[in-house]
Amino acid sequence: MDRDTISQLLEQRQFEPLQRTLTQSNAVDVARLLEDARPEEAIVVFRLLPKNLALAVFEELPAERQSRLLEAFTGDAAREMLDAMSPDDRAALLDEVPAAVARRLLRLLSPAERQVTMEILGYPRGAAGRLMTPDFVDLRQDMTAAQALERVRRLAMDRETIYYAYVTDNQRHLLGTVSLKDLVLADPARRVSDLMEPNPKSILTTTDQEEAARVLLVYDLLAAPVADSEGRLVGIVTWDDMTDVMEQEVTEDFYRYGAVEASGQRYFRMGLLRVARQRVVWLFLLILVNTVTGSIIAGQSDLLQEVVILAAFVPLLIGTGGNVGAQSSTVVIRGLATGEISGGQAAAIVGREVAVGALLGAVLGTVVVGWAYALGRDIRVGFIVGITLVAISTFAAMAGGALPYLFRLFKVDPAMVSAPFITTVMDILGVSLYFLIAHLILRL
Amino acid sequence: MDRDTISQLLEQRQFEPLQRTLTQSNAVDVARLLEDARPEEAIVVFRLLPKNLALAVFEELPAERQSRLLEAFTGDAAREMLDAMSPDDRAALLDEVPAAVARRLLRLLSPAERQVTMEILGYPRGAAGRLMTPDFVDLRQDMTAAQALERVRRLAMDRETIYYAYVTDNQRHLLGTVSLKDLVLADPARRVSDLMEPNPKSILTTTDQEEAARVLLVYDLLAAPVADSEGRLVGIVTWDDMTDVMEQEVTEDFYRYGAVEASGQRYFRMGLLRVARQRVVWLFLLILVNTVTGSIIAGQSDLLQEVVILAAFVPLLIGTGGNVGAQSSTVVIRGLATGEISGGQAAAIVGREVAVGALLGAVLGTVVVGWAYALGRDIRVGFIVGITLVAISTFAAMAGGALPYLFRLFKVDPAMVSAPFITTVMDILGVSLYFLIAHLILRL
Numbered sequence: 057m058d059r060d061t062i063s064q065l066l067e068q069r070q071f072e073p074l075q076r077t078l079t080q081s082n083a084v085d086v087a088r089l090l091e092d093a094r095p096e097e098a099i100v101v102f103r104l105l106p107k108n109l110a111l112a113v114f115e116e117l118p119a120e121r122q123s124r125l126l127e128a129f130t131g132d133a134a135r136e137m138l139d140a141m142s143p144d145d146r147a148a149l150l151d152e153v154p155a156a157v158a159r160r161l162l163r164l165l166s167p168a169e170r171q172v173t174m175e176i177l178g179y180p181r182g183a184a185g186r187l188m189t190p191d192f193v194d195l196r197q198d199m200t201a202a203q204a205l206e207r208v209r210r211l212a213m214d215r216e217t218i219y220y221a222y223v224t225d226n227q228r229h230l231l232g233t234v235s236l237k238d239l240v241l242a243d244p245a246r247r248v249s250d251l252m253e254p255n256p257k258s259i260l261t262t263t264d265q266e267e268a269a270r271v272l273l274v275y276d277l278l279a280a281p282v283a284d285s286e287g288r289l290v291g292i293v294t295w296d297d298m299t300d301v302m303e304q305e306v307t308e309d310f311y312r313y314g315a316v317e318a319s320g321q322r323y324f325r326m327g328l329l330r331v332a333r334q335r336v337v338w339l340f341l342l343i344l345v346n347t348v349t350g351s352i353i354a355g356q357s358d359l360l361q362e363v364v365i366l367a368a369f370v371p372l373l374i375g376t377g378g379n380v381g382a383q384s385s386t387v388v389i390r391g392l393a394t395g396e397i398s399g400g401q402a403a404a405i406v407g408r409e410v411a412v413g414a415l416l417g418a419v420l421g422t423v424v425v426g427w428a429y430a431l432g433r434d435i436r437v438g439f440i441v442g443i444t445l446v447a448i449s450t451f452a453a454m455a456g457g458a459l460p461y462l463f464r465l466f467k468v469d470p471a472m473v474s475a476p477f478i479t480t481v482m483d484i485l486g487v488s489l490y491f492l493i494a495h496l497i498l499r500l
Numbered sequence: 501m502d503r504d505t506i507s508q509l510l511e512q513r514q515f516e517p518l519q520r521t522l523t524q525s526n527a528v529d530v531a532r533l534l535e536d537a538r539p540e541e542a543i544v545v546f547r548l549l550p551k552n553l554a555l556a557v558f559e560e561l562p563a564e565r566q567s568r569l570l571e572a573f574t575g576d577a578a579r580e581m582l583d584a585m586s587p588d589d590r591a592a593l594l595d596e597v598p599a600a601v602a603r604r605l606l607r608l609l610s611p612a613e614r615q616v617t618m619e620i621l622g623y624p625r626g627a628a629g630r631l632m633t634p635d636f637v638d639l640r641q642d643m644t645a646a647q648a649l650e651r652v653r654r655l656a657m658d659r660e661t662i663y664y665a666y667v668t669d670n671q672r673h674l675l676g677t678v679s680l681k682d683l684v685l686a687d688p689a690r691r692v693s694d695l696m697e698p699n700p701k702s703i704l705t706t707t708d709q710e711e712a713a714r715v716l717l718v719y720d721l722l723a724a725p726v727a728d729s730e731g732r733l734v735g736i737v738t739w740d741d742m743t744d745v746m747e748q749e750v751t752e753d754f755y756r757y758g759a760v761e762a763s764g765q766r767y768f769r770m771g772l773l774r775v776a777r778q779r780v781v782w783l784f785l786l787i788l789v790n791t792v793t794g795s796i797i798a799g800q801s802d803l804l805q806e807v808v809i810l811a812a813f814v815p816l817l818i819g820t821g822g823n824v825g826a827q828s829s830t831v832v833i834r835g836l837a838t839g840e841i842s843g844g845q846a847a848a849i850v851g852r853e854v855a856v857g858a859l860l861g862a863v864l865g866t867v868v869v870g871w872a873y874a875l876g877r878d879i880r881v882g883f884i885v886g887i888t889l890v891a892i893s894t895f896a897a898m899a900g901g902a903l904p905y906l907f908r909l910f911k912v913d914p915a916m917v918s919a920p921f922i923t924t925v926m927d928i929l930g931v932s933l934y935f936l937i938a939h940l941i942l943r944l
Contacts, residue, residue: 082701082719084718084719205684208684209684209685212684213685218681218684236663236680236681236684237656237680240656240662240680241653241657255524274528275528276743295739299717299720299743299746302743303717303838306750310754310757310830310833310834311830311831313757313758314826314827314829314830314831314919315823315826315830316827316830316831323831323835323840323849324841324845328852328855328856331852331856332856332859332863335827335860336864338823339820339827340864340867342819342820342823343816343820343864343867343868346816346820347871349819350815350816350871351812351875353811353812353814353815354809354875354876357812360808361808364804364805364808365801367804367811368794368798368801369794370811370814370815371790371793371814371815371818371927371931372787372790372791372793375786375818375923375924375927376783376786376787376790378920378923379782379786379923380783382758382759382918382920383759383779383782383783383920385758386755386757386759387758387760387767389754390751390754390755391767394747394751396766396767397767405767408772408775411772412772412775415773415776416779416780416783420780420783420784420787423784423787424787431794431798475920475923476822476827476919479819479822479823479923480823483815483819
């Protein structure tokens with residue numbers, strides 16, 4: 057199925073071959089197609105889908121497209137689509153649409169589904185509670201494997217995953233998990249209590265979604281149970297939601313590191329003003345910082361008038377400072393994000409980075425002395441530039457290593473130590489060191 | 501289970517309580533512990549583990565630890581551990597150890613396992629064939645659901661996943677997939693051909709691992725079938741391998757974007773010289789580029805001697821250029837990596853970025869004119885700085901938007917357009933524009 061064929065068939069109003077093509081397609085592919093189509097086109101295509109595929113496609117669409125489609129359908133069809141959604145996706149949809157629309161949609165739901173949805177919406181944004189689904193299979197520990205499998209079969213249709221089942225007591229406290237694999241393989245007469253894995257990894261409703269995703273990732277789980285503050289099992293989070301979370305979080309980190317505010321919106325969906333607004337605050341702050349650099353240089357007019365060639369090395373020196381700092385912060389930020397390095401290792405890491413920075417500075421400084429001498433025909437200038445480069449490299453690696461930790465200490469995402477930020481910090485530090493060293497050497 | 505307790509018990513040689521604690525622990529946690537322990541300690545702890553846990557822990561360890569453990573055990577125990585590994589993990593281990601060790605380990609394997617491993621090692625690094633496991637459940641389409649389920653039960657023990665089974669014909673061509681869920685739910689008399697999903701998404705052995713991971717991610721699959729060049733099913737890749745791949749690829753992108761060479765090694769495992777080597781090449785290249793910037797400024801000594809205050813604005817101007825460029829490239833690089841923007845949209849995106857850059861330049865330029873005038877007490881300097889900022893912003897956004905595409909065109913990872921790289925490019929472009937505009941305005 058390709059997009060061009062579809063639009064062509066649509067334009068020529070050849071609905072029958074179009075319907076045939078669509079019926080054989082994957083829900084994800086159809087959703088992609090609808091997402092990029094014009095709204096009216098999307099509605100026409102959606103109406104052609106067989107019901108099961110339509111419901112699957114609907115769940116894959118972004119909230120904005122979902123609400124447009126819901127508007128285009130009458131009460132009953134809309135109700136059916138909403139009821140068929142898994143509770144976590146439905147909560148995400150209601151979260152995105154305007155409050156008035158959300159209220160109208162909530163009224164469409166059956167009372168049971170409405171209550172489930174309201175509960176999920178009660179958890180804060182970004183918490184595991186928002187992403188969980190209460191549709192899991194629960195078992196009792198005195199069931200036999202055969203009884204358990206029978207229960208799985210009965211519940212399977214409207215459960216998000218049946219690959220794990222959760223064993224609870226009368227108070228709904230989680231006792232263990234059993235995988236469908238274990239149930240299928242077990243002697244039918246064995247007790248669930250013998251089959252279950254006790255003390256499973258579980259997540260709290262209030263756990264941050266990124267942390268929740270990391271639990272699934274680290275322990276290679278398809279789903280993890282979510283417990284409320286009283287330790288009662290209230291839902292599960294599944295791997296497909298968690299991969300979405302990871303992808304979002306990576307984009308957020310990447311954007312932050314590039315000093316762009318993440319909006320969660322698709323690039324082409326945003327107007328130019330919106331795009332500019334995402335970036336201007338950071339740029340403005342960085343310019344403010346850079347006025348300090350300017351003032352420092354302006355304060356050195358006498359020195360520059362005397363040895364004007366010194367101005368030629370400013371970009372190289374502060375640029376290298378920025379680059380070394382960006383390298384150090386990249387390694388530390390990513391290490392903290394993946395959990396490869398921990399909070400307690402701050403001192404060791406900053407120490408290592410300082411050593412690496414000094415080493416890099418020594419190598420690069422040696423190379424640059426010669427070039428600076430050639431350009432300035434003044435051996436003192438050569439030394440000033442070389443020594444400054446060593447100092448800047450060392451400080452840059454220290455700042456790049458330490459700042460992400462410092463940010464974390466104040467509960468700010470370490471990725472906020474963006475490459476532009478560290479570059480700008482090193483501009484100030486760099487010119488200060490440069491003029492300090494120049495004064496020391498020239499006034500020997 | 502926490503690390504301190506374990507090391508304490510180990511030091512006091514209290515092996516019994518240590519064994520009790522370990523037995524109740526998760527394999528992933530124990531593997532983490534062994535990874536950070538001293539080698540001799542790791543071997544002692546490993547010997548205390550019950551056999552099943554030991555095998556699970558072994559698979560979770562990095563190759564270097566695995567080969568050390570294998571050395572510490574006699575032939576039979578080592579053979580057992582190797583044979584129990586899944587073929588893809590085993591291939592990864594053999595890939596990491598020195599060739600002589602790899603040959604020794606291969607000889608330990610049973611002939612069947614050896615052949616499977618050799619086959620996987622025959623695919624190029626980074627290809628899906630390297631990550632696949634040939635241990636999947638295959639079915640025939642004329643089986644009933646009951647027969648199929650029986651086969652799943654029989655094969656389950658040594659199959660990596662039983663949540664999907666693959667339907668093949670006599671020539672091992674893939675006909676469709678059936679999920680365990682469908683088999684469990686189906687009427688036992690129904691034919692597999694009625695239950696299977698035909699035309700499943702499949703991957704080639706030669707497909708890049710990142711692309712393979714994306715197929716699983718986009719279509720929310722737990723596993724995908726891998727076919728050879730003749731369309732025969734030879735293995736499957738599973739979601740746990742794919743999340744590892746995604747994490748690796750993200751780290752690689754992040755490192756590249758910070759101008760650090762990715763090594764795949766853990767930070768604390770590398771010596772300082774190794775860390776410095778990861779970074780020095782980029783820094784050196786960037787310094788080379790920056791000597792051009794220096795030469796341009798040196799060539800303007802006369803102008804600077806005359807209006808020395810112009811030197812004060814260099815860091816602010818080239819810094820802002822770097823920042824705007826970093827923002828644009830961040831958005832484009834990440835968009836290309838997630839597939840949100842495609843290769844064909846290059847012109848539209850560069851156009852948008854140019855518009856955004858000009859807009860940002862206009863806003864920031866207006867602010868800066870006043871400050872430049874205040875510092876220089878010369879309205880011409882104010883205008884030079886303001887106009888340059890607009891020009892630099894526009895060019896920077898253009899470069900940041902276009903360079904990732906240009907790199908892609910030449911089959912270089914777009915993430916190679918690192919923040920340091922774009923910053924350095926903007927240094928040259930920035931000072932050139934600055935002096936050009938200064939000359940135009942001052943020689944009015």
